Amino acid sequence: MADEEHAELTRLVEQNDLTDIRLWLAEHPPYEIADELERMDSRLAIVPFRLLDKDRELEVFEELDPVHQHEILLGLRDSAFHELLEEMDPDDRARLIGEAPAKIATRALAGLSPAERKMTAALLGYPEESVGRYMTPQTVILHRDLTVGRALEVVRAKGSQAEIVYTLPVVDDGRRLAGTVELSDLVISDDETLLKDIVDVLVARVQATEPAEGAARLMQDANLVALPVVDSEERFVGLLTFDDALELIEAADSEDIARQSAASPVAGHYVAVTVPRLARARVLWLFLLIIASTLTVTVLQGFEATLEEVTALALFIPMLMGTGGNVGSQSATAIVRALAIGEVRVRDLPKVAWKECRVGFMLGCILAAIALLIGWVVVPGGVSIAVAGSVIAICTWAAVIGSTMPLLARRVGVDPAVVSAPMVTTLVDATGLLIYFAIAQAVLGI
Amino acid sequence: MADEEHAELTRLVEQNDLTDIRLWLAEHPPYEIADELERMDSRLAIVPFRLLDKDRELEVFEELDPVHQHEILLGLRDSAFHELLEEMDPDDRARLIGEAPAKIATRALAGLSPAERKMTAALLGYPEESVGRYMTPQTVILHRDLTVGRALEVVRAKGSQAEIVYTLPVVDDGRRLAGTVELSDLVISDDETLLKDIVDVLVARVQATEPAEGAARLMQDANLVALPVVDSEERFVGLLTFDDALELIEAADSEDIARQSAASPVAGHYVAVTVPRLARARVLWLFLLIIASTLTVTVLQGFEATLEEVTALALFIPMLMGTGGNVGSQSATAIVRALAIGEVRVRDLPKVAWKECRVGFMLGCILAAIALLIGWVVVPGGVSIAVAGSVIAICTWAAVIGSTMPLLARRVGVDPAVVSAPMVTTLVDATGLLIYFAIAQAVLGI
Numbered sequence: 001m002a003d004e005e006h007a008e009l010t011r012l013v014e015q016n017d018l019t020d021i022r023l024w025l026a027e028h029p030p031y032e033i034a035d036e037l038e039r040m041d042s043r044l045a046i047v048p049f050r051l052l053d054k055d056r057e058l059e060v061f062e063e064l065d066p067v068h069q070h071e072i073l074l075g076l077r078d079s080a081f082h083e084l085l086e087e088m089d090p091d092d093r094a095r096l097i098g099e100a101p102a103k104i105a106t107r108a109l110a111g112l113s114p115a116e117r118k119m120t121a122a123l124l125g126y127p128e129e130s131v132g133r134y135m136t137p138q139t140v141i142l143h144r145d146l147t148v149g150r151a152l153e154v155v156r157a158k159g160s161q162a163e164i165v166y167t168l169p170v171v172d173d174g175r176r177l178a179g180t181v182e183l184s185d186l187v188i189s190d191d192e193t194l195l196k197d198i199v200d201v202l203v204a205r206v207q208a209t210e211p212a213e214g215a216a217r218l219m220q221d222a223n224l225v226a227l228p229v230v231d232s233e234e235r236f237v238g239l240l241t242f243d244d245a246l247e248l249i250e251a252a253d254s255e256d257i258a259r260q261s262a263a264s265p266v267a268g269h270y271v272a273v274t275v276p277r278l279a280r281a282r283v284l285w286l287f288l289l290i291i292a293s294t295l296t297v298t299v300l301q302g303f304e305a306t307l308e309e310v311t312a313l314a315l316f317i318p319m320l321m322g323t324g325g326n327v328g329s330q331s332a333t334a335i336v337r338a339l340a341i342g343e344v345r346v347r348d349l350p351k352v353a354w355k356e357c358r359v360g361f362m363l364g365c366i367l368a369a370i371a372l373l374i375g376w377v378v379v380p381g382g383v384s385i386a387v388a389g390s391v392i393a394i395c396t397w398a399a400v401i402g403s404t405m406p407l408l409a410r411r412v413g414v415d416p417a418v419v420s421a422p423m424v425t426t427l428v429d430a431t432g433l434l435i436y437f438a439i440a441q442a443v444l445g446i
Numbered sequence: 447m448a449d450e451e452h453a454e455l456t457r458l459v460e461q462n463d464l465t466d467i468r469l470w471l472a473e474h475p476p477y478e479i480a481d482e483l484e485r486m487d488s489r490l491a492i493v494p495f496r497l498l499d500k501d502r503e504l505e506v507f508e509e510l511d512p513v514h515q516h517e518i519l520l521g522l523r524d525s526a527f528h529e530l531l532e533e534m535d536p537d538d539r540a541r542l543i544g545e546a547p548a549k550i551a552t553r554a555l556a557g558l559s560p561a562e563r564k565m566t567a568a569l570l571g572y573p574e575e576s577v578g579r580y581m582t583p584q585t586v587i588l589h590r591d592l593t594v595g596r597a598l599e600v601v602r603a604k605g606s607q608a609e610i611v612y613t614l615p616v617v618d619d620g621r622r623l624a625g626t627v628e629l630s631d632l633v634i635s636d637d638e639t640l641l642k643d644i645v646d647v648l649v650a651r652v653q654a655t656e657p658a659e660g661a662a663r664l665m666q667d668a669n670l671v672a673l674p675v676v677d678s679e680e681r682f683v684g685l686l687t688f689d690d691a692l693e694l695i696e697a698a699d700s701e702d703i704a705r706q707s708a709a710s711p712v713a714g715h716y717v718a719v720t721v722p723r724l725a726r727a728r729v730l731w732l733f734l735l736i737i738a739s740t741l742t743v744t745v746l747q748g749f750e751a752t753l754e755e756v757t758a759l760a761l762f763i764p765m766l767m768g769t770g771g772n773v774g775s776q777s778a779t780a781i782v783r784a785l786a787i788g789e790v791r792v793r794d795l796p797k798v799a800w801k802e803c804r805v806g807f808m809l810g811c812i813l814a815a816i817a818l819l820i821g822w823v824v825v826p827g828g829v830s831i832a833v834a835g836s837v838i839a840i841c842t843w844a845a846v847i848g849s850t851m852p853l854l855a856r857r858v859g860v861d862p863a864v865v866s867a868p869m870v871t872t873l874v875d876a877t878g879l880l881i882y883f884a885i886a887q888a889v890l891g892i
């Protein structure tokens with residue numbers, strides 16, 4: 001993917017050079033086309049989209065982010081609009097309609113064939129971000145009493161309608177999930193073998209109402225190409241496929257990363273997102289944090305007399321705050337990630353806090369040596385001793401705060417990722433100042 | 447997965463209760479067993495591992511992280527050791543040997559059968575973190591002149607040896623990759639159809655020496671269950687499979703997240719990692735950052751006279767530094783992520799910088815209003831005006847710095863993820879102080 005090629009499509013669209021746009025489109029696979037459309041202003045993307053071959057339109061469309069999908073739907077005539085939606089995968093369509101403005105959602109549902117509408121409504125009945133919204137109901141279901149030969153005939157007959165046939169759900173009489181067979185096993189096995197003899201009954205399964213991210217991480221742990229989804233009575237309702245799992249994990253990680261910096265996740269390509277939307281995604285936490293940072297002003301006010309007496313103490317405030325914030329951010333980030341990928345659980349709290357306490361203390365001792373050196377060069381004597389002592393205390397404290405807050409958040413049912421590095425930093429700032437001035441007063445005897 | 451069950455295995459191992467360990471193992475799938483072993487001290491994990499059935503040993507072993515794999519290998523007798531390695535997937539084995547201490551690596555290579563040794567050596571010839579280290583060479587290769595019926599016979603005959611048969615590479619006479627066919631298409635198509643008529647020639651492909659992370663993200667974009675890998679002459683050499691892609695993406699994201707907090711990534715389960723190893727992963731950047739923060743001390747020293755004259759200026763230092771750091775972290779985090787998932791490229795730098803400049807200014811104006819309010823309550827007059835003005839300038843500056851640094855890092859060939867939030871914060875601290883005091887001196891006329 002040379003950078004130049006990408007630059008070209010945007011330029012061709014700006015020049016409205018239809019012949020060359022067609023040529024460019026013919027030479028690129030759908031995912032690259034989608035990627036390039038997402039980098040454009042969403043209103044411009046309709047121009048090249050209209051020039052796509054009918055059979056590639058759908059593939060490109062399914063790869064787009066919701067913002068661009070909505071804009072393109074608004075730009076289509078009724079017949080093209082309905083054709084596109086009718087042919088989409090039911091899970092992609094349900095999510096699109098679930099997130100679309102009412103105008104688009106109503107028009108979309110109204111135009112669907114009864115069968116597709118029923119499927120979409122069923123998926124929309126599941127909570128947002130649940131497995132039900134991401135699974136595909138279009139699968140080939142096999143009864144456990146079939147032979148392998150007969151099962152392959154079923155796959156041949158119905159496979160082209162299904163989104164995936166690599167993992168095949170095997171059910172009993174009540175449509176209850178018995179397990180799965182892999183298509184590769186069917187192909188390799190003898191035709192007379194019975195499914196019930198080769199079905200993997202221990203295969204992982206999830207309920208449709210469970211969170212989709214957890215299901216995706218389960219697929220990664222268990223190396224599944226598709227994960228069977230059941231209802232509360234263990235009846236098979238759909239498959240979560242590996243491509244949705246990949247997308248879910250990437251989206252969840254993007255969200256966690258944004259949250260770690262105290263920003264809300266923004267849908268859509270960075271390049272296509274507008275300045276006010278970026279600012280909106282970031283302002284809420286900044287607002288709360290600047291208000292919280294009034295605490296630091298209050299703490300310093302309380303020590304204003306000390307500050308006036310020994311102005312040199314002020315020189316080290318940013319260094320101490322910075323170091324404490326860094327240590328706290330590291331701990332918080334490590335624990336938020338460990339929680340996300342299931343390495344740490346809430347009940348590990350005491351163990352985690354004690355471990356981080358030791359890590360913080362160890363780091364504090366190393367950094368204190370450097371702080372003492374720096375401090376001594378600038379202000380020899382008591383001040384630099386107070387600074388070094390504060391580094392040890394603040395680092396230990398920051399590591400404990402940074403590691404326990406995400407666990408406490410999870411315990412009270414809040415996404416641990418909201419415990420962002422800036423939040424920990426702000427908290428450590430105010431408490432760190434208290435520690436610093438308390439130690440300074442003790443050391444300097446004021 | 448109830449928390450209680452997990453607690454149990456560790457306890458059973460500590461009590462050395464072999465019967466109950468066996469029972470626990472029989473009731474859990476391999477990935478849950480591996481997860482639980484990884485939570486233990488690596489030296490303890492050998493106890494339950496030895497109790498596993500022969501046929502599950504391999505599955506559990508392949509799910510473990512390198513640290514636990516090495517420890518378990520050290521605990522095995524020669525015959526068990528060689529049997530395990532002989533049966534591993536070649537790509538997993540190559541990575542294991544590539545990362546193992548010399549003692550294990552030599553013993554491992556020496557014990558392999560000639561065929562497996564050759565395959566392993568070939569994979570180890572590729573650079574670390576390249577596709578070649580992660581691809582599987584065990585595939586069923588089809589010649590483009592075959593019919594579908596004949597191709598299915600080949601899959602039936604050789605499929606059980608292959609790691610995956612869902613995506614099948616199709617080659618021409620020179621073993622050059624013509625494209626791929628999906629097993630589902632073979633099953634559904636007529637037996638007489640020629641492969642060359644259904645092969646997907648446009649399918650994405652990568653070279654074995656390319657970075658593995660990029661290949662995994664390509665698979666996600668293109669929704670591929672397996673990605674064909676070729677050598678420099680376009681000859682087929684292996685397939686990168688979806689499960690490795692999932693693992694690569696999760697590992698890459700974990701690494702980026704750790705880097706964002708200025709820590710090095712740590713291999714292994716958080717719970718099993720020792721305190722000194724955690725401290726070692728974090729200390730390097732903290733060390734560099736505390737030295738960099740001497741800059742803040744120097745800047746403040748330069749303004750010591752001003753500080754002595756108006757001590758009240760010191761009250762707002764943590765608030766200003768904090769806010770600047772937060773804005774800078776948000777920008778840096780957004781751009782590092784956008785670079786990682788391919789939404790932003792180096793040549794977007796001017797566009798990105800200008801966009802973030804406007805975002806920073808917009809955020810600065812909003813936050814300045816609050817800062818003015820807070821400032822006015824504490825110290826009415828010039829100081830609070832200086833604080834508010836500084837908020838605008840610092841936020842704008844922080845957003846520009848935070849967004850351009852990752853792009854500049856990428857341009858000079860450094861991983862943009864090393865531009866961590868703490869690094870941006872430290873830089874913004876020193877320059878922010880300069881801005882603050884310059885504005886204060888101007889406003890207060892000192």
